[in-house]
Amino acid sequence: MTGSVLTVVLEKICLKKSNKNEKGGENPVSKTTTKTLKGTKTEKNLLAAFAGESQARNRYTYFASVAKKAGYEQIAALFLETAENEKEHAKRFFKLLEGGEVEITAAYPAGIIADTATNLKDAAAGERLEWGTLYKQASQAAKEEGFDEVARQFELIAAVEVQHEKRFLTLLDHVKAGTVFKRDTEVPWRCRNCGYVHTGKEAPKLCPACSHPQSYYEVMAENY
Helix, strand or coil: HHHHHHHHHHHHHHHHHHHHHCCCCCCCCCCCHHHHHHHHHHHHHHHHHHHHHHHHHHHHHHHHHHHHHHHCCHHHHHHHHHHHHHHHHHHHHHHCCCCCCCCCCCCCCCCCCCCCHHHHHHHHHHHHHHHHHHHHHHHHHHCCCCCCHHHHHHHHHHHHHHHHHHHHHHHHHHHHCCCEEEEEEEEEECCCCCCCEEEECCCCCCCCCCCEHHHEEECCCCCC
């Protein structure tokens, strides 16, 4: 190949690469810059949500202790289960942040650990505030600032809080009506300690299989 021909070939190759880059093809120099959360309202909302979920987790562990002492083993277990859910919510919000220190102003429940009925009522109200107000507003703000994935996370976690509120209110109804261990019709009651199942309108005062108190009984559920 002569020098002049080689020069023409090289010029054509360079021209093709240049045209490809101009048309939006792969260009190792031009890289998409990820939009940062720093200094945005969404960043503050994420940190406030992290703080709220973290505090809810701790409150529910305190409420679980009260329920257990009051003889509500199932309610105590459900408080602890919900606490673990809140821990995962907090973790998700925290992982979306980008580091550094962020100053926020927010209001949180301050220090009342009451009886189980009151704790259930307060827990339900907190869940409603999250899904009905705080996370709706946070999702909208994230969309307006161009953080669609963050907005979706707020919406998904809000959907969980709806179920938390529903469960707390159902448990509250049973506590207030005195139907935690008694129903109008015969139902299967399962001992949380040994698994013994008793069918009747009321759970046994003492488990005939393991001698644990009535507090260990719950209406048996088959969700498998």
